[in-house]
Each structure stands twice: as C-alpha cells, then as structure tokens.
Amino acid sequence: xxxxxxxxxxxxxxxxxxxxxxxxxxxxxxxxxxxxxxxxxxxxxxxxxxxxxxxxxxxxxxxxxxxxxxxxxxxxxxxxxxxxxxxxxxxxxxxxxxxxxxxxxxxxxxxxxxxxxxxxxxxxxxxxxxxxxxxxxxxxxxxxxxxxxxxxxxxxxxxxxxxxxxxxxxxxxxxxxxxxxxxxxxxxxxxxxxxxxxxxxxxxxxxxxxxxxxxxxxxxxxxxxxxxxxxxxxxxxxxxxxxxxxxxxxxxxxxxxxxxxxxxxxxxxxxxxxxxxxxxxxxxxxxxxxxxxxxxxxxxxxxxxxxxxxxxxxxxxxxxxxxxxxxxxxxxxxxxxxxxxxxxxxxxxxxxxxxxxxxxxxxxxxxxxxxxxxxxxxxxxxxxxxxxxxxxxxxxxxxxxxxxxxxxxxxxxxxxxxxxxxxxxxxxxxxxxxxxxxxxxxxxxxxxxxxxxxxxxxxxxxxxxxxxxxxxxxxxxxxxxxxxxxxxxxxxxxxxxxxxx
Ligand code: KIV
Ligand code: ZN
Numbered sequence: 001x002x003x004x005x006x007x008x009x010x011x012x013x014x015x016x017x018x019x020x021x022x023x024x025x026x027x028x029x030x031x032x033x034x035x036x037x038x039x040x041x042x043x044x045x046x047x048x049x050x051x052x053x054x055x056x057x058x059x060x061x062x063x064x065x066x067x068x069x070x071x072x073x074x075x076x077x078x079x080x081x082x083x084x085x086x087x088x089x090x091x092x093x094x095x096x097x098x099x100x101x102x103x104x105x106x107x108x109x110x111x112x113x114x115x116x117x118x119x120x121x122x123x124x125x126x127x128x129x130x131x132x133x134x135x136x137x138x139x140x141x142x143x144x145x146x147x148x149x150x151x152x153x154x155x156x157x158x159x160x161x162x163x164x165x166x167x168x169x170x171x172x173x174x175x176x177x178x179x180x181x182x183x184x185x186x187x188x189x190x191x192x193x194x195x196x197x198x199x200x201x202x203x204x205x206x207x208x209x210x211x212x213x214x215x216x217x218x219x220x221x222x223x224x225x226x227x228x229x230x231x232x233x234x235x236x237x238x239x240x241x242x243x244x245x246x247x248x249x250x251x252x253x254x255x256x257x258x259x260x261x262x263x264x265x266x267x268x269x270x271x272x273x274x275x276x277x278x279x280x281x282x283x284x285x286x287x288x289x290x291x292x293x294x295x296x297x298x299x300x301x302x303x304x305x306x307x308x309x310x311x312x313x314x315x316x317x318x319x320x321x322x323x324x325x326x327x328x329x330x331x332x333x334x335x336x337x338x339x340x341x342x343x344x345x346x347x348x349x350x351x352x353x354x355x356x357x358x359x360x361x362x363x364x365x366x367x368x369x370x371x372x373x374x375x376x377x378x379x380x381x382x383x384x385x386x387x388x389x390x391x392x393x394x395x396x397x398x399x400x401x402x403x404x405x406x407x408x409x410x411x412x413x414x415x416x417x418x419x420x421x422x423x424x425x426x427x428x429x430x431x432x433x434x435x436x437x438x439x440x441x442x443x444x445x446x447x448x449x450x451x452x453x454x455x456x457x458x459x460x461x462x463x464x465x466x467x468x469x470x471x472x473x474x475x476x477x478x479x480x481x482x483x484x485x486x487x488x489x490x491x492x493x494x495x496x497x498x499x500x501x
Contacts, residue, residue, distance in 0.1 A: 001258050002258075003258055004217060006041070006224060006226065007041040007043065007199060007223050008034050008039040008043065008228070009226070009237060010228045010231065010273060011034075011042065011043065012046055013043070013201075013225075013227060013237050014229075014231040014232050014237065014277075015027075017232055017236065019278070019279075019475070020231055020278075020279055026276045027045070027059075028059055029272065031060040031063065031064055032064070033268065033272050034228075034269065035065075035067065036269075037269050039240070039261065040068065041067060041068040042060065042064060042068070042070065043225075044056065044061065044069050044086075045057040045072070046071070046072040047072075047073075048073065048074075054086050057071050057086035058087075062090075064090070065091060068092040068093070069090035070096050070136065071087045071095055073095055073096065073128070074097075075099040075123075075124035077124075080124060081131070083131070084128065084130075085131075088132075093134065094132065094134040095128045095136070096135075096137075096138065097125060098137070098166075099120060099124070099138075100140040101114075102144040103144075103145075105140065105141050117153075118156060121137070121153060122160055125157055125160040126160060134163055134164075135164075136163070136164035136199065137157040138165075138168050138201065139154065139157075140168055141171065142167045142168050142169070142170070143167070143168070143174040143178070143179070144170075144173060147189075150186070151190050154186060154190045154193065154196075155190050155192055157196075158193070162196060163197065166225065167179075167186070167200055168225075169200070169209075169212055171203060172203035172209060172235060174202070174212055175208055176212055176214075176215035179212045179216050180215045180218060183219035187219075198216075198220055199225060200221045200224055201238075202237065203234065204230060204232070204234075204235040204237060205234060209230065209235075209238035210238050214243065214247070217254070217257065224238065227240060228241070228273040229241075229288065231277065231279055239287075240266075241286070241288055241319065244259050245263065245286075245287050247259065249314055264318065266288065266320055268320055271288075278466075278475035280449070280464060287314075292316075292321075293312065293314075293321060320345075330361065334357055337353075337356075340372075341379060346383075348379070352382075352383045355382045355383060356379050356382045358382075359378050359382045366458065367458040367481050371453075373453050374460045378479070388492070389413060389495075390412070390438075390439065390492050390496055391412045392412075392485075392489060393410040395407060395410070395431055396408045397427040397431065397484060405425075406421070407430035407433075408434060409421075409431055409435050411439075420434040428488075431487065431488045443467045443469050444468045445465060446465075446466040447475075448464075449464050450462070450463050460480070461481065461483040462477065462478070462479045463486040463487040463490035472498065474494045474498050476489075476491060476493030476495070478493055
C-alpha cells in the first residue's frame, strides 16, 4: 500500500477566500481539530502577510505535536526569513516557496525572463534551506507553464534540495486527463524526480479540483493539497473530504493507496470550519452537506430501508455523521443532554454545559423534537469563547398587513438595559434599526439568509448575515424557533464582532 500525504491548506489558501478571515485563536482551534483529523501537513499561514498571521503560525507550530507545520513564502528574503522564524518551534517545520513560471505571469506580473525566474528560485531555495531542511517548491500556475521550462525548474529545485515539488493548477484551468499527462511527463522528463515527492494543488474554478487531484494521484502524485469544505481563493480548492472519501470508497481504483485521515472526524471538522469562517456548507455539498445522506423520495427511502447500499455509496458513520434521530425532548435531563453532546464530540466545561442546557430547555419548550443538528446549533450558538459586549434582553414587534412594522428591542450592556424603538420595512428590518439606535453604529446590511436547521413546522431557524461599518465587514449567526429572534441574534452577534475588531 502507498500512502497519500494529506497537505491541508485550510488555514492558508482556505483563509484567503474572500470573507473567511480567522483570528489567531480560531486558527489554533482549527489546527487542533486538523491534528485530530490526522492530516499530515498543516499549512498554517503566510507569516509575512501580517503580524497576526505570523503569530498564528508560530502558535500552531508550538501547539501541534503531530505532523508537519508549514509556512508559505514568496521567493523574497523577507518572506523566507519570516516563514522560517514562524515555524522554527515546530517538531517538523516546512517552508513552502512559490514562484510563478507561466508565460502569462512572467510577462504581466513580473516582466522577467525565464532565466531570471530560475535564478530567483534557486537563490530562494538556498536561503530557505538555511532556516529549515524541509522545503516544498511550487512553480505557480504550473498547468499553464511551458513544459520545457517547467521541467527545468523542477530539476533545478530538486538539485537545490527541495523535497516536495508541488504542481499547482492555480487558476483551476486543467482537466483530469491533462493533469494525468502532465504528471506522467514530469516523471518521464525530470531526471532527478525520484528524489522528491510530487504534490498537487488544484483550484475549483471549473468544478474539477477533486477530479484533477485524484487523476494526479493515479499518475504518480503522492501528496494532495486540499481544504476543509473546499474553501479557498475564488471557487476554492480541492476539498479534503471529497478527495479522501473518493479514495476510500473507490477501492477498485484507489485500492493500493491509503491516507492517515480519521474519516470519522470529517463532519466535525467541516462544521467547525463552517462555524468559524461563517461560510455555510451548501446542503448538496458532497460528503458534508445536510442532504448528502438524506433521502427524500419514497422510492429511495423504501429501498434504503431494505438495503442501504441501494442509494448510499458511503456509510454516514464513516464521516462522523450519526443517523439523524429523535433524541431529546423537554423532559430530558442534564445527564442525557451531556451524554448526547459527548457522542456528538462536544466536551464542555460546567459553565458551558449550564449555558447550553439552559438554552436547550428553552428550545425544547417550543419544539417537540430536538435533533442532533438542533443540538449542534444550540452548542455552537451558546458556547462562545469570548464574553459578548451586547446581549439580547427582549424584543417586541407590532406588525400586520395594514400597519408599518414597529419594534422595540432591549439590549444589555455591562449589566444595564438599553432600549431602542424603530419602524422598518418589515419586522426584521424594524428590529435591526432599533438595535442600530441603541449601539449607535451606522450599519449596512450586506447579506442576510435564513434556513431551517431541521425539518418540521417547529424547526430551529438559523439566520446568518454580513454587516459593513466604515469599510469593516463582519458576519453573524443566530438561531431560534422564531425566525425574527434568530435574525436579531445574528445581528447582535455581528455587532459584538464589530466591538472586538
Ligand atoms: O494556487 C496556488 O498556486 C497557490 C500557491 C501558493 C501554491 O496557492
Ligand atoms: Zn492556491
């Protein structure tokens, strides 16, 4: 069996997705979960990009004991020094150097000739080796690079000591057969290629990132760059859960390969990344979407009950999804609640448990059946790591077909009740305006979405929104069986993030 190395770049390329910025603390939380998931390499960030990024990479390098911690650097001395410094406390540090090699980039981005680019890369790899023995080199935009030049760059990088050569499909332009041929040609034309591991880094602009990564593996790549939920620049990167589950499920094709991923941690990791980045996972997303293991049509339901494999190619338990089931109600006690949360992977301290249990009781009073997804939302919503500046005391709305909706909202700040009244274009708008009156922020609502977490008339609704104030964008989430309350909570959540920024 041959191992496929999983290089997770959620915290670097994933975090480059517009709007996905994470705090250092959140990055640490994700890194700890990636360690549990069993990824081999965590690309923790781009240290030269900001002091925050540097701090996050350094903290991850100190905290994570399993696997390699990698930092990205351009072929610029300042970047290399910064990356080397950030990963120096890691048990297994790596510097990932990249430099574009395609004609388009050379002509328009750098205005440099091929030889100059080769020189810069050579010097940079030498410099990087002084900081760290493990160097990965990426000829950026490799799939649109002239083959001869690409082979020359790879050979030089390996001669200078790069141990991994990554072949990025930077703009997601390639397709599976093409990537297959490219990797095959690299193997056949680069004389020292057996001294390095070949990696892939596929973007999803044409929706082919996973297919391209798998094709590269079949051709000889032994390391795959991917991200949780496929987040990343533009349309994102190859999604870790898809790549890993495709190899596990299609043993007939990928039988000679294995990964060290503990697939049972996939769903939990997906939820964590979605929660922290505020990127909702589309319901039809492969492996981790809400509908990935749901069967709606009677014919499918009937067949699945008879034999699961009629319409399910994977067992939901394998990715950490428990069968959605009716588990708790308003008569359930703290013990059952704690037990169920433990099964779902949440380990809470007493204070967090009390908070979550209080909220559970509130929801259970309004909703007959509490499903696992309801519980997840309750915990994610209630167990915040920082104390919010504003909390909701109450709200009242007066609305109908013949009157302009009016809302009164009461918020608590430092133990004091502060009230605001406003009319609006609808009850939600009236509440938002009332909140603005209390906080004094001049807020622009950029995005607002409501979705039901579970089925039924009494479903828990989840609101997510984005606010912009003075050029600063923040997102918020809130849930309740009452959709106006869910929206109000999401708004307050976002306002609290503004406060911390
Ligand atoms: O997409 C890309 O080419 C990259 C490089 C830094 C590898 O992210
Ligand atoms: Zn990328």
